[in-house]
Amino acid sequence: xxxxxxxxxxxxxxxxxxxxxxxxxxxxxxxxxxxxxxxxxxxxxxxxxxxxxxxxxxxxxxxxxxxxxxxxxxxxxxxxxxxxxxxxxxxxxxxxxxxxxxxxxxxxxxxxxxxxxxxxxxxxx
Numbered sequence: 771x772x773x774x775x776x777x778x779x780x781x782x783x784x785x786x787x788x789x790x791x792x793x794x795x796x797x798x799x800x801x802x803x804x805x806x807x808x809x810x811x812x813x814x815x816x817x818x819x820x821x822x823x824x825x826x827x828x829x830x831x832x833x834x835x836x837x838x839x840x841x842x843x844x845x846x847x848x849x850x851x852x853x854x855x856x857x858x859x860x861x862x863x864x865x866x867x868x869x870x871x872x873x874x875x876x877x878x879x880x881x882x883x884x885x886x887x888x889x890x891x892x893x894x895x
Contacts, residue, residue: 799812
């Protein structure tokens, strides 16, 4: 619930960090738990959580980001269908529910793909 209601994926993570640090909100986000407990999160924590999918190194994981893995998987397919695959990327469930996820995935894969490929990411509601 917290990730769907508050977390989001910015198009430019570094720029969003700079924006938040330059103008920090006066209070943290507080979430009430069913047992009466409380969780507090800063704005930076709310974007860092989904950023791990694109930059696992921020938590010490030596792995490519989801955009890189998707692109590499497409490039391992037959050369004749790569363009079709890049033009029909469908994401669903779990992490794709973060606000901004499809747009960021599109941006990152476009940066990796040849300009001659039409890249499209679809996230059904």
